[in-house]
Amino acid sequence: MAKTGPSRLERRVSVIKALAHPSRLAIAEALQNGEQCVCDLRDLVDSDLSTVSKHLAIMREAGLLDMEKRGLKVFYRLRCPCLLSFFECVDQLSAKSPSAPSSRDACRSR
Amino acid sequence: MAKTGPSRLERRVSVIKALAHPSRLAIAEALQNGEQCVCDLRDLVDSDLSTVSKHLAIMREAGLLDMEKRGLKVFYRLRCPCLLSFFECVDQLSAKSPSAPSSRDACRSR
DNA sequence: AGACTATTTGGCTATTTGGCCAAGTAAAGC
DNA sequence: GCTTTACTTGGCCAAATAGCCAAATAGTCT
Numbered sequence: 001m002a003k004t005g006p007s008r009l010e011r012r013v014s015v016i017k018a019l020a021h022p023s024r025l026a027i028a029e030a031l032q033n034g035e036q037c038v039c040d041l042r043d044l045v046d047s048d049l050s051t052v053s054k055h056l057a058i059m060r061e062a063g064l065l066d067m068e069k070r071g072l073k074v075f076y077r078l079r080c081p082c083l084l085s086f087f088e089c090v091d092q093l094s095a096k097s098p099s100a101p102s103s104r105d106a107c108r109s110r
Numbered sequence: 111m112a113k114t115g116p117s118r119l120e121r122r123v124s125v126i127k128a129l130a131h132p133s134r135l136a137i138a139e140a141l142q143n144g145e146q147c148v149c150d151l152r153d154l155v156d157s158d159l160s161t162v163s164k165h166l167a168i169m170r171e172a173g174l175l176d177m178e179k180r181g182l183k184v185f186y187r188l189r190c191p192c193l194l195s196f197f198e199c200v201d202q203l204s205a206k207s208p209s210a211p212s213s214r215d216a217c218r219s220r
Numbered sequence: 221a222g223a224c225t226a227t228t229t230g231g232c233t234a235t236t237t238g239g240c241c242a243a244g245t246a247a248a249g250c
Numbered sequence: 251g252c253t254t255t256a257c258t259t260g261g262c263c264a265a266a267t268a269g270c271c272a273a274a275t276a277g278t279c280t
Contacts, residue, residue, distance in 0.1 A: 008201075009139075013132050015200045020130040021268085022123050029119075038227060051269050053228055072226050072277055082199035089192035090125045091118075131238085148257060161239050163258055182247055182256050 128172035
């Protein structure tokens with residue numbers, strides 16, 4: 001039963017990669033307020049529809065998004081609201097300038 | 111005072127990008143157990159020392175790591191322990207197969 | 221069926237990223 | 251001051267990623 005598949009590390013990386021792009025991150029942020037169709041998201045990130053569609057495919061394959069077709073439109077939504085806490089962590093890390101002198105306590109929890 | 115600098119989105123992206131690579135993520139995970147020197151981390155990810163050093167620079171510039179030179183060795187440590195909760199979120203997202211039928215409740219908190 | 225709208229997919233190039241080697245720097249030991 | 255150890259930096263090439271256009275698909279409407 002050689003059901004090896006991607007390791008935990010690889011799965012983690014694919015989720016993180018799916019957020020590691022300005023347009024994709026902006027999409028994830030926007031979807032925190034509820035589902036949106038592809039054309040709305042295209043307006044948000046202002047790039048070609050095909051480009052947006054490919055970004056969404058990456059996020060979907062990483063497990064970030066669910067899609068649902070209703071009529072002509074396809075609606076995407078976050079599969080997990082835990083992104084909120086995820087972003088809080090990211091913001092704490094990005095709050096201070098890189099390795100600045102007094103940055104040792106960028107997060108209070110230490 | 112045109113002190114624009116990188117936007118919040120760009121800063122978030124740079125933190126996330128710094129984790130979006132198997133070696134870098136493995137390093138971040140390892141550092142959850144405390145600081146390590148570069149040569150230890152090189153053993154961990156098993157690539158050229160120069161490659162590891164560049165990975166560490168990326169993580170440092172993103173604000174993820176602090177470095178400290180003691181004697182000949184350079185020690186790196188996480189600047190923020192909130193990565194734990196970050197990874198919990200990532201794991202919830204990566205736990206289920208992409209958009210599988212019954213995956214709507216990959217996270218209980220909904 | 222044909223036209224129209226919304227989205228995805230394929231193909232192509234341009235840019236970015238990753239990794240190795242070689243050279244450079246910095247602290248320690250002799 | 252020369253050697254060794256521990257790392258960083260620069261250069262170069264290969265591979266991955268991003269974005270655009272054109273073509274394909276799917277659902278609506280007439």
